[in-house]
Amino acid sequence: VDLSSKIQNTQFKNLFLNASGIHCQSKKELEELMNDHYSGGLVTKSATPNSRFGNPLPRYHSLPAGSINSMGLPNEGFQFYLDYVTHSNIQKPTILSIAGMSKEEDLELLHQIQDSKYQGLTELNLSCPNVIGKPQMAYDFASSNQMLKEIFAFFKKPLGIKLPPYFDLVHFDKIAKILNQYPLSHVNTINSIGNGMWVDIESESTVLKPKGGFGGVGGAIALPTALANVRALRQRLNSSINIIGTGGVTTGQDAFAHILCGADMVSIGTQLYEEGLGAFQRINNELIEIMKAKGYHSLDDFRGKLKEQ
Numbered sequence: 001v002d003l004s005s006k007i008q009n010t011q012f013k014n015l016f017l018n019a020s021g022i023h024c025q026s027k028k029e030l031e032e033l034m035n036d037h038y039s040g041g042l043v044t045k046s047a048t049p050n051s052r053f054g055n056p057l058p059r060y061h062s063l064p065a066g067s068i069n070s071m072g073l074p075n076e077g078f079q080f081y082l083d084y085v086t087h088s089n090i091q092k093p094t095i096l097s098i099a100g101m102s103k104e105e106d107l108e109l110l111h112q113i114q115d116s117k118y119q120g121l122t123e124l125n126l127s128c129p130n131v132i133g134k135p136q137m138a139y140d141f142a143s144s145n146q147m148l149k150e151i152f153a154f155f156k157k158p159l160g161i162k163l164p165p166y167f168d169l170v171h172f173d174k175i176a177k178i179l180n181q182y183p184l185s186h187v188n189t190i191n192s193i194g195n196g197m198w199v200d201i202e203s204e205s206t207v208l209k210p211k212g213g214f215g216g217v218g219g220a221i222a223l224p225t226a227l228a229n230v231r232a233l234r235q236r237l238n239s240s241i242n243i244i245g246t247g248g249v250t251t252g253q254d255a256f257a258h259i260l261c262g263a264d265m266v267s268i269g270t271q272l273y274e275e276g277l278g279a280f281q282r283i284n285n286e287l288i289e290i291m292k293a294k295g296y297h298s299l300d301d302f303r304g305k306l307k308e309q
C-alpha cells in the first residue's frame with residue numbers, strides 16, 4: 001500500500017501533515033515533526049513579521065468532540081521559521097505558513113520569501129484580519145481577489161492558500177472562480193470554524209478569555225464541514241490546484257473520507273494536539289487497513305471518486 005502524494009512538483013512520502021498551529025511553533029516541536037516517521041511533511045505555525053506571545057490564557061479548550069481556540073497567532077516570528085525551513089536538516093518537504101496582520105504585512109513577508117533561498121512550499125493564511133469593519137480576508141471576495149492579483153505580480157514560488165470554511169454553495173462558486181485565476185500550488189481547506197462559543201455550566205462562564213469567549217472550532221465536530229469544503233472545492237477548482245484536506249480527522253476512516261472527497265493530502269490538528277505524535281502512526285495504520293480491505297494500492301485508486309446516492 002502506497003500512501004505517497006504530491007503538491008504540484010513536491011513529492012511527499014505519505015499524505016499526512018500537521019495542521020498549521022499544532023505542534024509546530026517552537027524549534028523542539030518542529031524538530032520532532034521533522035523526525036517523525038509517519039508524517040510526510042511539515043507545516044509551520046503561521047508566522048507574523050515579529051514574534052508574538054498571542055492572546056491571554058485560557059485560549060484553548062478541549063470540547064467533548066473537538067476543540068475551541070483563540071490563540072491570537074503566538075509564534076516565534078517570520079525570520080525564525082524562514083531560517084528553520086531554509087537551514088535545518090530537511091528530512092521532508094515543508095510548508096511555510098504566513099499570516100500578516102494586514103495585506104501590506106502579507107506582501108512584505110512574501111517579498112522576503114521570494115528574495116530568499118527557500119525552495120519549499122508557502123501557504124498564505126487567508127483567515128488573516130482585513131481592515132476594521134470588514135470580515136476576514138477570505139470572506140471578502142473582492143479584497144481576496146485584489147490581494148492575489150498583487151501577490152502573483154511578483155511571487156513566483158509555489159504558493160497555496162489556507163481557507164476558512166464556507167457554508168453557502170454560492171460562496172463556493174465565488175471563491176473558486178477567484179482562485180482559478182491564479183497559479184496556486186494548492187488550497188488547504190478548512191481552517192477552524194470561526195467564532196464558536198463554549199460555556200462552562202458550573203461557573204456560568206465562557207471557557208476562553210480572549211474575544212469574549214468566541215473562538216475557532218476544530219476536531220471531530222468539524223468533519224462534516226471539512227468534507228463539504230474539500231468536495232465542493234474539488235468539484236470547482238482547476239485540476240492543477242491540489243487540495244490539502246484539514247478538519248475533523250481523528251481516524252483512518254476520516255482520512256479515507258477526505259481523500260474520497262478529493263484531498264491530495266490530509267492534515268491532523270486537534271487530534272494531534274490531544275493524542276500527540278502517535279496519532280500519525282495510528283491513523284496511518286488505520287488508513288492502510290481500510291485500503292487493504294478494499295483492495296486499493298494507492299491513493300489514486302479512490303481519490304475524488306466519491307459516489308452519490
Ligand SMILES: CC(C)(C)CCc1c(C(=O)O)[nH]c(=O)[nH]c1=O
Pocket residue numbers: 021046069070071072073074099125127128129191192216
Ligand atoms: C485567527 C487568526 C489569529 C487571524 C489566524 C491564526 C489562527 C488561529 C490563532 O492563532 O488564533 N487559530 C486558528 O484556529 N486558526 C488560525 O488561522
